[in-house]
Amino acid sequence: MRDKRFHRAEPGTVRPGGRTARVRAAVLRTAGDILVEQGFGGFDLADVARRAEVGKTTVYRRWGSVTGLVADLLADMAEQSLPREETGSVLGDLRANAVLVRRTLADPRQGALFRAVIAAATCDERTAQALRRFYEVRVAEWAPCVEQGVARGELPVGTDAEEVVRAVSAPLYHQLLTTGVVPDAPAAERAARAAHAAAVAGVYVG
Structure with a gap:
């Protein structure tokens, strides 16, 4: 079950149905496109509405602000993320997690989206809160x-x-953000093995 804390009180995060769902999907897809192309600095609700072919009033009423729309985009990304993979061993599971993270960061669209949102979170508290909630959902998914x-x-x-x-x-995120180099398969393997070795040694007890 998804962590419902992610959906509290942020404009646009209540999942709609029917035509409203189609409008939400179009707006979120367009918002992602703009973030990939221009980053957070070029993000404007009026431009999103125009490119999504949705009424500007609808966008402003439903999401209220750029940060409200980004929060909903992150909520959608969390919901669309693949579920955890259980291999029967901790090391195997951590490897699966590392592979999933690496694939996400290597994806031309997803990787660019994360870089744009992380950059925005450094100077906008509401975006930072939305990003923290996104990772709360993903970490809770794999913790079992x-x-x-x-x-x-x-x-x-x-x-x-x-x-x-x-x-x-x-x-893996550190490598991408500090060097601009997308982590490769050996980097994912090292990350999984390092986390597993530290956990076996009791580093994360208490």
Whole structure:
């Protein structure tokens, strides 16, 4: 079940149906296109409405602001993300997580979207909050893999499952943001192995 905290009180985050759903999909697709092309600095609700062929009033009424629209875009991205993969071992699960993160960052559209949103989050608190909620959803999705590993005796009792999951993706995002180089398959493997070794050693206990 998805973490419903992500959908609280942010304009545009209530999932609509019918025509309203089609309008939301068109606006979110267009918003993503503009972020990829121009970054956050070129983001304007009126431009989104024009390119999505949706009434400007509709966009302003439903999302209220650029940050409200970005929050909904992140909510949609979280919902569309692939579910966790369970391989039967903690290391296998962490590898699967690392592969998924690497594929996302390597994707021309998704990678560019994340770079634009992360850049915006450094100077806009509402965007930063939306980004934090996005990662809360994704980390909560994968944390059971670590919890199951604890139950199987692969990891020490008291291991912080969410911290282990974050430790897998952290070096991959760091590489992309600090060097501009998309992580490759060996980088994903190193990230998974490093997080697993640290967890086995008890680094994330307590």
